[in-house]
Amino acid sequence: MTERVAMIGSGIIGRAFAICFSRGGYEVTLYDPKDGVADAAIPLMRETVADLEQNGLLNDRTTDDVMSRMVPVKTMEEAVEGAIHVQENAPEVLELKRELFTKLDKIAPKDAVLASSSSSIVTSKFTEELEGRHRCMIVHPTNPPYVVTILELVPAPWTDPEVAQKTRERLEAMGMSPITLHKEVTGFIMNRFQSPILQEAFRLVAMGVVSPEDVDKAMSEGISQRWSFIGPLEVGDLNAPNGFREYAEKYEAMNRNIAMEQRDLMPWAGPLLDYIDKNFRERVPMDQHKARQQWRDRRLMALAVHKKWANENIK
Structure with a gap:
């Protein structure tokens, strides 16, 4: 049975993480509070996934295979049902993260990791009062994570070390490159x-x-x-x-x-x-901005292909 990961927020970071987890073999549910955003994410991701396949960066999977595990849903409850990992991708607003994690702690399976993509707000700022605070941590990407695979894992003082270690091992098995911070610091690394x-x-x-x-x-x-x-x-x-x-x-x-x-x-x-x-x-006029982002991603893909080759052939 394929394990499930939930994306809470289907914007740029949510879509990028969805690609990473689906490429890693997980079923990914996508939820967004704005109507239609999760559904609209699917064709946006397909173009990127096709580029990754063309460059040999899908872990030997196909575009259809990766996309088949992406499931848009209408409610947060549907998204987290049966999930082993929940990735929150909301805006960088402290009170919003408090509200989301309070709800996620109540509705997500009790053994699911609750991770935030926060760029600067540390976990302890929005999880201290939670019953399940031991399973909460930051998993912060560098954009776009499906090519730039470094991830910052930032546990709170009360995060269970076993939760942090298992999360790291899960991400490494997906081909990501996590680093673990030993203490919270504003902005991370x-x-x-x-x-x-x-x-x-x-x-x-x-x-x-x-x-x-x-x-x-x-x-x-x-x-x-x-x-x-x-x-x-x-x-x-x-x-x-x-x-x-x-x-x-x-x-x-x-x-x-x-x-x-x-x-x-x-x-x-x-x-x-x-x-x-x-x-x-x-x-770069704004009407060319998206094309420039795609150019950046494709250059990064080419670099990733070279680094993979160099790691295997240059000692």
Whole structure:
């Protein structure tokens, strides 16, 4: 019997997670409080799933096979019936998450994991009063998770360690790449990496040092080339003949001086925001925005195919 996973919310993240779980062999129910959204998700997902199949990224499944396990439903109760895992994908609003998890804790099977896709609100903020708080945790994706497979697992202080570990093992078996945080922290790991980079991008543009286009080029054609297969600490380790200690001793002073210049936060508003947004709309008008998202996904698929090949063939 195929195990069931419930998607609560069928927007961009809900659809992406539905693809991941269905590709992993689960039946996926899709619920959304807005009429018609869950049904409309099916044709939207089919196009993406077909792209994944074309690139060999469906775990040896077919588009029809993956899509056949997607089931839109009309109520939250229908969605969670018999589910072993419930993934909440609601907007980043604390009170809304409290309401949803209060209801989910009452109606979901008592052994089902209750997971949130929250990007910054930690689990303890909306599960403390729940009878089943031991089964609640964050499972936060990086968009789009059906290609960028990293997932942040963030238990609350009261999450049962066995629940967290079994969730990690389930996701790994699906071909995902979960990391587990040992304590709650605002923004988790991915957003805490991205935030200072975005701050510095704003700063460099505001100072007139570089254009928005060249900020992105510096990352896409520079630093990220290495970061696509090794992280920033290993970059340092490999950039010094005698390893990371030598790298740290050589560049600590420079990085401390840069950090002193970066203490003041840049506002993400006003003329600077107007300038950057205008720059993007000149390059990618809004009527081309969805096509650009699809281009991004297909480039990521190609990268995933290469990394899979490299992992198997380059030692």
